[in-house]
Amino acid sequence: MSALTAGCPSGLAPPETPGPTQDPSAFVTDFKGKHALDIVVRGASCAGCMSKIEGAVGRLPGVDVARLNLSTGRLRVEWGGGLDARRILEAVTSLGYGASALGGGDRQGDGRAAERQLLVAMAVAGIAAGGVMLCSDAIWYGQDMTDETRTLLHWVSALISAPASAFAGLPFFKSAVASIRHRRLNMDVPISLAVILSLGLSLYQVSVGGQQTYFDAPVMLLFLLLIGRFLDARLRRQAYASANALAAMQSGTATRLKPDGAAEAVNAHNIRPGDFLMVAAGERLLVDAEIVEGRSEADLRLVTGEVEPVPAGAGQMLYAGSVNLVAPLKVRASAPADRSLMAEIGRMLEAGEQRKSSYRKIADKAAEIYVPLVHGVAALGFVGWLLLGASLSQAAFVAVTVLIITCPCAMGLAAPLVQVVAAGRLFREGAYLSSGDALERLATVDHVVFDKTGTLTLGEPVLTGDCSREDLQAAAQLARASRHPFSRAIVKAAGPGPLAVNIKELPGKGVVGQVDGRLARLGNADFVGVKGAHRSSIWFAFDGEVPARFDFDDQIRPDARQVISDLRSMGLSVELLSGDGADRVQRAAESAGIETWTANATPQSKAQRLETLQHAGRKVLMIGDGLNDAGALAGAHASLSPGGALDVARLASDCVYSGESLSVIVDILRIARKARDRMRENFAFAMLYNAVTIPVALLGAVTPLIAAAAMAGSSVIVTLNAMRLSRIAPARGARR
Amino acid sequence: MTVLLYMLLAAVMLACAGLAAFVWALRSGQFDDPKGDAARILTDQEEPL
Numbered sequence: 001m002s003a004l005t006a007g008c009p010s011g012l013a014p015p016e017t018p019g020p021t022q023d024p025s026a027f028v029t030d031f032k033g034k035h036a037l038d039i040v041v042r043g044a045s046c047a048g049c050m051s052k053i054e055g056a057v058g059r060l061p062g063v064d065v066a067r068l069n070l071s072t073g074r075l076r077v078e079w080g081g082g083l084d085a086r087r088i089l090e091a092v093t094s095l096g097y098g099a100s101a102l103g104g105g106d107r108q109g110d111g112r113a114a115e116r117q118l119l120v121a122m123a124v125a126g127i128a129a130g131g132v133m134l135c136s137d138a139i140w141y142g143q144d145m146t147d148e149t150r151t152l153l154h155w156v157s158a159l160i161s162a163p164a165s166a167f168a169g170l171p172f173f174k175s176a177v178a179s180i181r182h183r184r185l186n187m188d189v190p191i192s193l194a195v196i197l198s199l200g201l202s203l204y205q206v207s208v209g210g211q212q213t214y215f216d217a218p219v220m221l222l223f224l225l226l227i228g229r230f231l232d233a234r235l236r237r238q239a240y241a242s243a244n245a246l247a248a249m250q251s252g253t254a255t256r257l258k259p260d261g262a263a264e265a266v267n268a269h270n271i272r273p274g275d276f277l278m279v280a281a282g283e284r285l286l287v288d289a290e291i292v293e294g295r296s297e298a299d300l301r302l303v304t305g306e307v308e309p310v311p312a313g314a315g316q317m318l319y320a321g322s323v324n325l326v327a328p329l330k331v332r333a334s335a336p337a338d339r340s341l342m343a344e345i346g347r348m349l350e351a352g353e354q355r356k357s358s359y360r361k362i363a364d365k366a367a368e369i370y371v372p373l374v375h376g377v378a379a380l381g382f383v384g385w386l387l388l389g390a391s392l393s394q395a396a397f398v399a400v401t402v403l404i405i406t407c408p409c410a411m412g413l414a415a416p417l418v419q420v421v422a423a424g425r426l427f428r429e430g431a432y433l434s435s436g437d438a439l440e441r442l443a444t445v446d447h448v449v450f451d452k453t454g455t456l457t458l459g460e461p462v463l464t465g466d467c468s469r470e471d472l473q474a475a476a477q478l479a480r481a482s483r484h485p486f487s488r489a490i491v492k493a494a495g496p497g498p499l500a501v502n503i504k505e506l507p508g509k510g511v512v513g514q515v516d517g518r519l520a521r522l523g524n525a526d527f528v529g530v531k532g533a534h535r536s537s538i539w540f541a542f543d544g545e546v547p548a549r550f551d552f553d554d555q556i557r558p559d560a561r562q563v564i565s566d567l568r569s570m571g572l573s574v575e576l577l578s579g580d581g582a583d584r585v586q587r588a589a590e591s592a593g594i595e596t597w598t599a600n601a602t603p604q605s606k607a608q609r610l611e612t613l614q615h616a617g618r619k620v621l622m623i624g625d626g627l628n629d630a631g632a633l634a635g636a637h638a639s640l641s642p643g644g645a646l647d648v649a650r651l652a653s654d655c656v657y658s659g660e661s662l663s664v665i666v667d668i669l670r671i672a673r674k675a676r677d678r679m680r681e682n683f684a685f686a687m688l689y690n691a692v693t694i695p696v697a698l699l700g701a702v703t704p705l706i707a708a709a710a711m712a713g714s715s716v717i718v719t720l721n722a723m724r725l726s727r728i729a730p731a732r733g734a735r736r
Numbered sequence: 737m738t739v740l741l742y743m744l745l746a747a748v749m750l751a752c753a754g755l756a757a758f759v760w761a762l763r764s765g766q767f768d769d770p771k772g773d774a775a776r777i778l779t780d781q782e783e784p785l
Contacts, residue, residue: 047775070772116762123758127751134747149740156744160751 006096009048015096024085024101026253026267039075040245042098115233121168122226128164129219154206157215165218190408201400228416239432275333279324289331295507299323303627305453305579307554311508321646326507363415378402402697410714414682417722422675430658438654441638442672451624452578461552463493471548475540478511478522519543560592563662607631
């Protein structure tokens with residue numbers, strides 16, 4: 001039976017290797033008197049997967065609903081009774097799929113409601129546009145129609161168009177009003193004006209028995225624009241959901257000690273300052289906390305960028321993102337006010353946000369030129385025709401047709417469509433864009449600043465230098481019992497094998513145990529008995545014998561050198577900014593081919609360096625993953641962070657990329673630049689189109705038929721130009 | 737030409753019915769999981785395999 005094979009029975013996705021399952025009980029919510037849990041499932045891709053997963057979960061005692069959404073990869077489980085939520089995750093992982101509980105889906109719900117509203121508005125506008133177009137067709141081509149029939153058709157058009165535009169235009173009207181209130185002009189102002197004026201003009205024409213009506217214009221304009229808006233909203237929600245899923249893979253729960261000493265699993269959001277938490281060896285700290293009890297070592301790679309773990313003892317502060325390595329620690333969560341580093345980073349984030357919101361988007365720039373120009377021309381036309389002796393209504397008619405024919409349609413679609421197509425293209429590369437203007441900012445960068453640990457490098461030490469096979473195998477027997485990154489590196493180099501006996505791990509020192517019946521030590525120089533040795537090496541020795549040395553390096557990602565040279569060939573300068581020690585940073589910079597580097601950088605000095613660069617007129621792209629990068633990420637002109645980054649860093653950046661490869665950075669920048677070109681082309685086309693149609697409108701030669709054809713035609717051209725973006729091949733495929 | 741009046745009325749009502757049907761389908765989650773629904777038609781059955 002298919003359930004025997006691990007993972008997707010169709011072989012469409014590789015099975016996931018089952019890892020330790022997290023305790024999801026903190027993510028369980030109450031739903032209609034039952035328990036409910038949302039799970040991100042990875043690797044499910046066909047009908048077989050669905051029936052396997054739903055079947056296995058559905059057979060668990062008490063489960064009422066187990067429904068997998070194959071489009072989003074979310075499994076919804078509802079159950080009654082005392083089933084342990086962990087068993088649900090285990091049921092999924094034991095089938096060969098990845099599973100992690102999803103918490104805090106509220107914000108996503110909001111996005112869905114807004115998207116749905118846009119879709120309904122689009123449907124209303126679309127159906128209305130179809131209806132009005134039927135009437136308009138009859139009017140345009142029905143030459144032998146009586147005036148009564150024609151007027152009837154006009155009124156029917158009005159009946160459809162007016163309420164539909166009022167409803168479907170709401171998103172634009174709201175945005176236009178908000179923008180005017182802030183004394184700025186955006187594209188929604190001319191769009192709203194065109195809708196209202198064309199409706200008003202047509203209603204006036206019908207009421208006085210005229211024949212020039214534009215009832216099709218507002219609904220068609222709104223329909224086309226809403227398609228762009230809807231796609232944009234959907235893509236943004238998808239990107240948000242994917243970034244959320246990346247976060248769920250590593251979001252853990254904390255173990256809180258109740259006053260009576262019992263332990264309970266809690267979600268990070270529910271940890272209150274003053275709570276006592278137990279942090280097991282190997283666990284990541286979710287909040288800032290002060291150590292109360294225990295001695296261990298902490299891995300601060302994501303916090304400060306240092307590869308070397310630091311000793312951790314009572315009274316010491318640990319920041320969220322640190323990993324406890326050796327022994328369990330009892331900690332007290334600290335209040336936001338007394339975390340000076342976090343408060344400082346919070347201030348830097350705010351300052352960065354403000355700087356970004358002052359960025360002027362291409363579309364807004366275009367609107368600021370376009371709106372006064374077109375409205376000025378319309379006013380000139382009005383005055384001109386009056387001076388030439390036309391009646392007031394004739395002159396007004398010309399002025400309004402200018403506003404309708406200059407059709408903000410192509411203008412309004414020019415930027416959003418390109419953003420939608422580009423974001424969709426990036427989505428396929430595994431890069432999730434946070435906003436449309438992020439794309440424009442990414443396109444203009446001229447200097448790239450890399451963080452070292454975890455970004456430019458793999459973030460985990462790798463064994464270097466030569467050591468004998470016997471030493472390595474013997475040391476690995478001790479190393480297998482330890483979570484220290486250096487031990488993991490030794491185990492990785494040695495491969496699977498036996499474990500030593502009577503092992504004891506001493507925080508800040510090393511591991512001691514019986515290897516092949518003899519006492520042996522693996523640890524720092526003092527512990528093993530070597531004097532005056534290098535700090536980033538560890539030593540191994542059997543009792544009384546000559547110690548062997550192991551050296552480690554934080555290895556750069558395999559494609560780093562290639563990516564750096566690609567970035568250079570795109571005309572960008574590159575620098576390395578790290579919180580790690582000078583020798584390590586220098587080595588990484590040399591092997592990646594970066595000439596400018598800074599070591600021992602603090603979060604503040606990182607942000608300062610960026611400010612200096614930007615004051616000098618550079619447009620900086622910051623790429624980083626740690627707590628110490630967050631301020632710099634927020635302050636940079638544009639920023640990227642890998643999927644494994646800390647929450648703070650991810651939230652501060654414009655785009656999150658997944659995967660182990662750096663070459664996606666080159667793709668992101670190339671696509672962003674291409675997108676900017678497409679946007680400029682679209683605006684240039686829209687301007688050119690206006691240059692042709694404005695004179696026609698000024699001469700009073702525009703008929704409703706010409707207006708409709710021009711509007712649809714220009715929108716199609718702008719759309720097709722934007723679609724060209726989706727055909728860009730990824731850099732890897734193009735080069736090799 | 738009064739027949740035109742009836743026809744137009746019928747057309748507008750049909751369009752409204754179509755719109756209402758679409759909004760209903762949207763609200764009831766018909767578009768929430770197109771991929772899953774396409775797969776589910778192959779597997780949905782009361783008896784296990």
